[in-house]
Amino acid sequence: MTVLDNRALNRATLARQLLLDRADLPAVDAVAHLCGLQAQEPQEPFTGLWSRLTAFDPASLSELLTSRALVRTHLMRRTVHLVTATDVLAWRARHDAMLRQRVLGVYRDDLKGVDLDELARDARELMADGEPRTAAEIVRELAPRWPGPGARPLGEVVVAALVPMAQAPPRGLWRTKGGVRNVALASWLGRPVDPPAPEGADPVGRAMVRRYLAAFGPAATADLRAWSGLAGLPGAVAAVRGELVSFRDERGRELLDLPDAPRPDPGTPAPVRFLPAFDNAILGYQERGRIIDDAHRGLSVAGERVVLVDGRTAATWTVAEGVVGVAPLRHLSRADRAEVAEEGGRLASFLSDGGSDRVRVASSPH
Template sequence: MTKRTGTAAPVLTTRALNRAFLDRQLLLRRSGMSAADAVEHLVGLHAQLPKVPYYALRARLADFRPEELSDLLASRRTVRIALQRSTLHMVTARDCLALRPLLQDVQERRFRASFRKRAEGVDLARLAEVSFGLLEERPLTFSELGAALAELWPAHDRLALSMAARALLALVQVPPRGLWGQGGLARHTTVEQWLGEAPGEPSAEDLEAMLERCLAAFGPASAGDMQIWSGLTGLREVVDRMRPRLRTFRDEHGTELFDVPDGPLPDPETPAPVRFLPEFDNLFLSHRDRTRVIADAFRARTWKGNQAFSVFLADGFIRGVWRIEKERRGAAAVLVAEPFEPLSRAEHEGVEEEGAHLLDFAAPGAVHEVRVTGSGR
């Protein structure tokens, strides 16, 4: 619920934030949006692994067909490019051109943190120029690009050289990588070559517009949340400039939250269906305080090293992990759901029902089984 404390900003409970977030993420009910509209509404889909965007939209859209998203990628209406947090995202071509300049500093900071010492002494302006020419000729893997750059800088680490190019240039990952049902090496070319247009120059107005879109899809959110979502720093001053046109709230810990004027705030008791989400979904990567979607006690169980697990939602919160196991050379597919805590009977049934639908999507033609382990039913 929303609480009011005198003249102070209204307080949103964790459950109120959860339902607002799910609504904006198209997870309270499946949307009739097209795949392209959903990708744009969500300000991109995390795409570190090729199948992640497909499973993300399958959870959010009614009658979603993976071929629809695959066709968008093949026709260059969507692209895969490093954006928020310097991680690979699938975005529309329009958003690629608009967002990449705003997130340039994110790419460069990641390079400096991980590779700068290994590229010490390299003329980065020259490296960017050479890399641009190489990638305009044909798409290359980072290994191929690093080998080509090492001909000019033989004393330097090849991976560091290719990562410098990744940070300095707007590079898209080209199909067939990322197409549904197909494979391929991760090859890259320039945005200019792939889309026939260069990203524009960033402006303060463009940055504010991006943050408003963040709030529309991930809000209400704090300035710190917006920094986590984007990977940018120093956003408090930007958000303060935006304050006159934003709503303000506080969470139960007193943190100030911002929101667009028309952001939906559903009743906290709105039922939330079971949903299966892929690893690295932006739902659980985009806030400093993630208790709106997962209890702190369970966070460590969604990761192992650098590997994220696929998760499922029950009553709106992350309540367990899941995986699909193929058996008998793909003739059988078993969805294994592992709850973090006992599920109610209704939740258990919801996991079984939604899991069966997911298997229809992921393994058509196979014999299906859903196993819910240790649910406490």
Template sequence: MAVLDNRALNRATLARQLLLAPAQLDPHEAVAHLCGMQAQEPQEPFVGLWSRLSTFDPAELSHLLTRRRVVRTHLMRRTIHLLTAEDVLSWRSRHEAMLRQRVLAVYRRELADVDLDELAEAGREVLAGGEPQSQAELGKALAHRWPEPRTRALGEVLVGALIPVVQVPPRGLWRTGGAARYLPISAWLGHDVDPVTRDDAAGRGLVRRYLAAFGPAATADVRAWSGLAGLPGAVAATRDELVTFRDERGRELLDLPDAPRPDPDVPAPVRFLPAFDNALLGYDDRSRIVDDEHRGLSVAGDRVVLVDGRVAGTWRSTDGAVHISLVRSLPRRRRQDLVERGSGLASFLSEGASEQVRVS
């Protein structure tokens, strides 16, 4: 079985994540290819698409949200993701058990005496009026029936697990604030979510789609990305369609036969990633893209910058300038590339008003 070293895996990841060369895709196609984009910070997907697409107008993504072609909802790992409408309808039921388990891990004691099915039905009744509700508003609306749990617990279990909902605009629009307010997926999209089928077509589809966007990868990587523990059956059902490799640790890696696996020596351009980007979080073993000593950056909400395909520092934007803090030294040529790409990011974020980049 062929062995893929970390550099080979790095270049494959960059290619699948649209970070090796600018992609000739529109935002809807990109969000679909990436299996959604982590989006608990509402503005971050805009940076993620700017870093990946050859041309990107933020208004296009806002338009997709208002036209209901992409939505914001809890899904993978019970975190807010930006997904196409088609994918959320197909995948939401497959994540139901995981969503319940994770939210109850936080509020199990508070909700011990609450019938969750009864609570879900009451929440649906509140939302049936068609008026978007915040998590706090939902909790308060039901507090008279369940006075013991905190309203926070009631609201969070409703929107995070019990009722398939989306966060409606203006939440998530470009340069637009707005509290997270929810409506049922069925009301917003006009369709109920697809049920889980006996042959687990959704699970098999998830495995294939994950590998197209993240492979080659181990089953532990699929589980780390999705949060789903019940995928071995789906993996087994797709195995005959896949090819296998080993990584340097000896783990078996699965992949689609015709997926891109670039030459490890292909140059990788500087790329700026938003907070919680799945290019990092989408793996159990993240060593293909970040050194072990800097692994914590990916879960702390730091925005990272890739140089030669690996995390080289963090960045933030203030007062129209992009500030870069390196975690390793770079040769002059690489620093010049960093400043040049950072200037483009500063211009994007400030709509051309500034192109200041500061590196430390």
């Protein structure tokens, strides 16, 4: 079986994640291809798409949210993702059990004795009017009948698990601040989420396996679980295995992939890319060594924005008063620093609507 080293996996990941060459795609198609963007930090998807698309207009992403073609919702790993309306309607029921389990993992004692199905019925009835509500407003309405769990567990389990919700704009719009107001997906999108498949059938799981590999492959089943948060995908993987090709990584793990998906030559040049906090390219795997060194793995879950140089995490970045600041994690050659400064200037211009192209690259690693 062919062994793919880290550099080969790196270039494949960059290609699938639209980071090797910027793609000439509408934003909605890019979000669909990427299986959604992690989006608990509302402004980060704008940088994520700017780094991936040839002519990204942030107003287009805002319009997709207000037109309800894209929604912000709790989905993979119980984190807030920006996904297409089509995908959330198809995928949400497949995530129900995982979402409940993850909330219970935090609030099991608080929710002990609570009939979650009955609570879900009450919450759906409350949200059926289509009015966006904050978690505090939902709790205030439900607490008289459900006083036991306390405000935070009650709000978390309803919003993140029991009722499929969208986060209504202005949350997530370009340069717009807005708190989280939750609205039932069924009201927001005009129809309920797709029901679960009959027992023994898992068309959604099979489609997710194919879609994940198109955006993240080649990958191990452990990577698929880490991305989705779903444990129950072995059956889906088994059902599509005959369509797939297999490789091994340097650790001996089996990697699965779509036969015709891009796997560029490891020598393919990789341009500098500025990634937002919690970017898919890093968090979409259990084994993240293809993008980030083990010594810096903690950055991926700490909300640090990172800079890729030759396809790997080489610096972190911030922005303040129109200036993009870059803090190297290792020595950068003169050519690397020049490319980082050039791309950073373009990012500063994007983030400031052309008001600044200033970049400050620190002289030594931090």
